Amino acid sequence: MPHRIACLGGIYSNHLALAQALRDITGRGVDQIVCLGDMGAFGPHPDQVFPLLAEYGVTCLQGNYDDSIGNALDDCQCGYTDERDNYFAQLSYDYTLDNTSDENRRFLRHLPPQLRTEIGPLRILFCHGSPRRVNEFLWQSTTSTAFLQRLAAEQKVDVIAATHTGIKWHRPLPEGRHFVNVGCLGRPENDGRKNVWYTMLEFRDGQLQVEFVPVEYDTHTLVQEMRHERLPDEFMETILSGWWTTCLEILPSKERQRGPH
Amino acid sequence: MPMTVQHSPSISLASLDQLWFQVAGTLCNLTCHHCFISCSPHNRSFGFLTLPAVKQRLEEARELGVKEYYFTGGEPFLNPQMTEILVATLRYGPATVLTNGTVWKDHWLEALHRAEQMSEYSLEFRVSIDGFSAQTNDPIRGEGTFDRILQGIQRLVEAGFIPIITATRTWPETSELEIVREFRKTLKKIGYTRPRLKILPALKIGAEAQRTRGYGPLDRVTTEMLDGYDLSQLVCHQSRIVTNRGVHVCPILIDAPDSLLGNSLQEAAVDFPLSHGACYTCFQYGSICTNPSSPSGSQKTPTPPPQSHA
Numbered sequence: 279m280p281h282r283i284a285c286l287g288g289i290y291s292n293h294l295a296l297a298q299a300l301r302d303i304t305g306r307g308v309d310q311i312v313c314l315g316d317m318g319a320f321g322p323h324p325d326q327v328f329p330l331l332a333e334y335g336v337t338c339l340q341g342n343y344d345d346s347i348g349n350a351l352d353d354c355q356c357g358y359t360d361e362r363d364n365y366f367a368q369l370s371y372d373y374t375l376d377n378t379s380d381e382n383r384r385f386l387r388h389l390p391p392q393l394r395t396e397i398g399p400l401r402i403l404f405c406h407g408s409p410r411r412v413n414e415f416l417w418q419s420t421t422s423t424a425f426l427q428r429l430a431a432e433q434k435v436d437v438i439a440a441t442h443t444g445i446k447w448h449r450p451l452p453e454g455r456h457f458v459n460v461g462c463l464g465r466p467e468n469d470g471r472k473n474v475w476y477t478m479l480e481f482r483d484g485q486l487q488v489e490f491v492p493v494e495y496d497t498h499t500l501v502q503e504m505r506h507e508r509l510p511d512e513f514m515e516t517i518l519s520g521w522w523t524t525c526l527e528i529l530p531s532k533e534r535q536r537g538p539h
Numbered sequence: 540m541p542m543t544v545q546h547s548p549s550i551s552l553a554s555l556d557q558l559w560f561q562v563a564g565t566l567c568n569l570t571c572h573h574c575f576i577s578c579s580p581h582n583r584s585f586g587f588l589t590l591p592a593v594k595q596r597l598e599e600a601r602e603l604g605v606k607e608y609y610f611t612g613g614e615p616f617l618n619p620q621m622t623e624i625l626v627a628t629l630r631y632g633p634a635t636v637l638t639n640g641t642v643w644k645d646h647w648l649e650a651l652h653r654a655e656q657m658s659e660y661s662l663e664f665r666v667s668i669d670g671f672s673a674q675t676n677d678p679i680r681g682e683g684t685f686d687r688i689l690q691g692i693q694r695l696v697e698a699g700f701i702p703i704i705t706a707t708r709t710w711p712e713t714s715e716l717e718i719v720r721e722f723r724k725t726l727k728k729i730g731y732t733r734p735r736l737k738i739l740p741a742l743k744i745g746a747e748a749q750r751t752r753g754y755g756p757l758d759r760v761t762t763e764m765l766d767g768y769d770l771s772q773l774v775c776h777q778s779r780i781v782t783n784r785g786v787h788v789c790p791i792l793i794d795a796p797d798s799l800l801g802n803s804l805q806e807a808a809v810d811f812p813l814s815h816g817a818c819y820t821c822f823q824y825g826s827i828c829t830n831p832s833s834p835s836g837s838q839k840t841p842t843p844p845p846q847s848h849a
Binding site for chain 2 (some may be wrong): 337359360361398410411415418419420421422423424425427428429449526527528529530531532533534535
């Protein structure tokens with residue numbers, strides 16, 4: 279029974295941050311590494327993340343982006359309506375689809391959407407957006423505790439771990455339950471810092487310990503690669519500034535007020 | 540008016556995620572020509588909800604695991620307890636208030652900003668406007684309202700909020716991109732540098748039915764149309780609304796007698812037939828009432844009408 283699980287969310291083709299996180303995780307020692315989906319998007323050379331996931335034996339789940347790329351759908355299924363957000367989302371999606379090999383697309387297509395396991399004595403459910411919908415956004419400021427408690431009870435689990443929003447958070451729930459958004463490795467989380475995050479879950483001292491671990495990586499090289507691939511300046515600005523410049527429409531008031539855009 | 544209920548597909552409440560409050564009844568300081576429940580300074584067919592009444596519903600909602608709360612009217616800020624109601628709600632979950640932006644006082648906004656800062660949850664303001672100039676807005680909302688609404692938005696921004704500006708689509712969809720760009724320019728001119736917009740389809744009921752032709756007899760949802768359709772796009776699949784009369788199926792249909800489903804949230808968790816013309820608009824556009832940050836809150840491109848409706 280695992281007691282220590284490292285959780286990766288939203289890699290968004292950031293192979294440099296992924297490599298750094300996996301080295302760090304290996305150094306700390308874990309029972310399992312779980313990636314909650316969205317391998318591609320935003321960054322350069324989408325195929326480069328897959329050998330790393332295989333090398334480190336990462337258990338992978340399917341995110342909405344993986345479903346889209348795997349099945350060559352029309353878009354990423356994030357549901358933007360804003361003209362500018364849609365423009366950048368589509369540009370990123372088309373680039374990722376064009377540059378993901380058939381073999382990796384087959385891998386994405388067959389990933390499971392969820393994983394149920396245990397951490398210590400606690401039942402845990404890993405998913406991408408929410409247990410009921412792969413592209414449901416569970417933001418800290420728009421998700422009531424009562425709702426999370428209901429989800430956990432319906433799913434008959436003690437812990438729900440998700441990603442999809444790109445911003446980490448943790449809320450202890452009544453009756454010893456927890457919700458954890460594990461954040462993402464692909465881009466900084468709109469806080470003006472360049473680092474990205476993974477999450478370490480551990481059952482210790484009779485309870486779940488949640489540690490958000492910052493990952494510093496070579497942003498300069500990533501931006502060079504993005505420039506070479508002619509990805510938009512706005513994406514590079516996010517990597518270098520730590521502020522989101524696109525995909526802003528879906529941010530609720532509190533999360534959006536933290537950034538300048 | 541409902542057509543043939545027996546032939547309309549019925550929708551179950553899959554999950555009560557959003558709870559709405561008709562907090563100001565049908566009382567409004569404006570008389571917009573496209574209002575789907577004909578709110579006005581004289582329409583008292585629905586009354587205010589009091590703070591204790593709202594608190595009782597919030598307790599009920601917490602038991603059922605409601606995710607977020609929405610407040611509408613009429614004009615919510617005509618309810619003298621509106622600020623207290625929003626402050627109380629932020630202890631239960633995220634709150635969104637739909638307002639015309641013309642009646643609030645600065646000390647209300649200060650109190651609400653403090654409450655949001657102290658809460659883990661977002662307080663969203665959705666301010667309604669129509670068009671990017673007095674020439675397009677005022678014929679719908681009333682003489683002089685364009686300037687008053689802009690001043691209201693400016694005060695909100697100065698108080699630290701980033702409101703969602705909603706506009707009902709009263710223009711041809713082909714000119715939408717241009718209209719939205721003009722909207723943004725107008726809002727930036729008054730200091731709202733990162734405007735958030737939500738465009739709503741017109742609902743051809745209430746005052747809007749007088750203004751346009753209303754729904755035709757074929758503008759109805761059929762069982763065949765729901766084949767393969769994502770039901771979470773329908774408001775009634777995951778919402779209910781509380782008025783002073785009880786619990787209704789959705790914020791759009793409160794005027795319809797069959798919309799009142801019960802006295803408690805649990806009683807109102809029953810199937811509802813999509814027999815109204817407005818159900819057809821909801822079907823076409825999807826998620827017309829929720830915020831873009833909500834699960835299926837992003838409006839989709841309108842579903843092309845089936846052949847028989849073309």
